[in-house]
Amino acid sequence: MGDQLLQEIAARLRKIESECIRIFRVSGDEFVAIAYGTDHKSAEQIAQHILSLIRQPVYIGQHELHITSSIGVALYPQHGDNPETLMRLADASMYIAKEEGRNTYAMYTESLQSKLSEQIWIEHQLHKALDLNQLTLHYQPIVEGITSEILGIEALLRWNHPERGLISPTQFIPIAEQSGLIIPIGQWVLREACRQNKKWQDEGFQKVRIAVNLSARQFYSESLTEEIRTILEETELTPQYLELKITEGFMIKDPDYVNTVINGIRAMGVTVSIDDFGTGYSSLSQLRNFSVNVVKIDRSFVQNIGTDRNNISIVRAIIELAHGMNLKVVAEGIETETERKLLQQHNCDEMQGYFFAKPMDSDRFAQLWRQRMINSTIIESRVKIRN
Numbered sequence: 001m002g003d004q005l006l007q008e009i010a011a012r013l014r015k016i017e018s019e020c021i022r023i024f025r026v027s028g029d030e031f032v033a034i035a036y037g038t039d040h041k042s043a044e045q046i047a048q049h050i051l052s053l054i055r056q057p058v059y060i061g062q063h064e065l066h067i068t069s070s071i072g073v074a075l076y077p078q079h080g081d082n083p084e085t086l087m088r089l090a091d092a093s094m095y096i097a098k099e100e101g102r103n104t105y106a107m108y109t110e111s112l113q114s115k116l117s118e119q120i121w122i123e124h125q126l127h128k129a130l131d132l133n134q135l136t137l138h139y140q141p142i143v144e145g146i147t148s149e150i151l152g153i154e155a156l157l158r159w160n161h162p163e164r165g166l167i168s169p170t171q172f173i174p175i176a177e178q179s180g181l182i183i184p185i186g187q188w189v190l191r192e193a194c195r196q197n198k199k200w201q202d203e204g205f206q207k208v209r210i211a212v213n214l215s216a217r218q219f220y221s222e223s224l225t226e227e228i229r230t231i232l233e234e235t236e237l238t239p240q241y242l243e244l245k246i247t248e249g250f251m252i253k254d255p256d257y258v259n260t261v262i263n264g265i266r267a268m269g270v271t272v273s274i275d276d277f278g279t280g281y282s283s284l285s286q287l288r289n290f291s292v293n294v295v296k297i298d299r300s301f302v303q304n305i306g307t308d309r310n311n312i313s314i315v316r317a318i319i320e321l322a323h324g325m326n327l328k329v330v331a332e333g334i335e336t337e338t339e340r341k342l343l344q345q346h347n348c349d350e351m352q353g354y355f356f357a358k359p360m361d362s363d364r365f366a367q368l369w370r371q372r373m374i375n376s377t378i379i380e381s382r383v384k385i386r387n
Helices: 002-014 040-055 083-099 108-131 171-179 182-200 224-235 249-253 255-267 284-289 309-324 335-344 360-384
Strands: 022-027 030-035 058-060 062-064 070-073 104-107 134-143 150-161 165-168 209-213 242-247 272-276 294-297 327-332
Touching: 002 022, 002 030, 002 040, 002 058, 030 040, 040 070, 040 104, 062 309, 070 083, 083 104, 083 108, 083 171, 108 150, 108 171, 108 182, 134 182, 134 360, 150 171, 150 182, 150 360, 171 182, 182 209, 182 224, 182 242, 182 360, 209 272, 224 242, 224 255, 242 249, 249 255, 255 272, 294 309, 309 327, 309 335
Parallel strands: 070 104, 150 209, 209 242, 242 272, 272 294, 294 327
Antiparallel strands: 022 030, 058 062, 134 150, 150 165
16 A cells, blocks of 8 residues: 555656656655746745645545645755755755644745754764763553553653753654664664563563564664564563554555564564554554554544544544454553543553653652552452452
8 A cells, every 4th residue: 555655646746747847756755856947936836736736635445545744945056056955955844844743844944044953963962862871761651441550661762961951852853763863772772671671570570561662764674673683682581571663654665564574573472563543544454464463542532532522433443443353452641530431441451641650760660660569469458358
């Protein structure tokens, strides 16, 4: 389906080609339009036309897909006098458009320079962050909805900068992806999460899975499975206690390759989950083509399920169909008792969110875990006494 989708988008973009406009595909889902003899106004009109073409639904078989796009624009000679500079500024402007919510474009202007300078500063500082131990992991429990028993853990990356303090992942992860720094950072996250989980197991805590996000660059790295195997051997963590999270977007680019990688990961005994399900291109029926273990419902569907009939219908459908395919379901972003109860009523397997606990450092997480274990023991003892 991914190839068909890209072919359809390419066909639409070819409609605007002329003697003055040429379209090129530069990577998986990235295209470049070169327009000759254009000024600021005509460049904006071309960008708006492209957005309108891509915004229209795509029909592949019985599936109706809605695609979002982001466009960055740079002009010659106002913004640069060589292809390298123009590509760099257009690319940076595209990331600004993404930050503004997608389905929009951003023209490079002097007012964007401060944002670009900030990106350059973050990229420069990220190079130092790994070597200077500025990166750390916080941990959030994944729990059983009724008892709050910890059934899993998600590892979340944090950056504690010596001058700025905590820098939000939403600020630095996209830049790490763009620059390629996400590869060494992702390797560090995976190794540290496995090391910490094994440490907790050695300290007597219950053996549970630890979930780690895989970036797109990591996933498409040819050495991924070997890196996972090496890290598991180095940390001595049994593979069944590692879960790797991928997003729906991975599925559309090269489904056959994606499935090969997933099968290779699962062959080691590692769990694979689809994160933020419902926000991307795939449907539950497509999951049959991918040998994943877990579906994670995006928080946007969990919010307001007590009052939003559409959300509760979507959540119910995901849970029922996923269970029909023997997939475990985890709901993310639970913040209220109402949300917890409704998810429980619809047989959601596991839950995660601020209602149960916020992400925290390893020491505080261990304290929380010990307290949960004590409470569980007290409840179990009371049940035995009553029996």
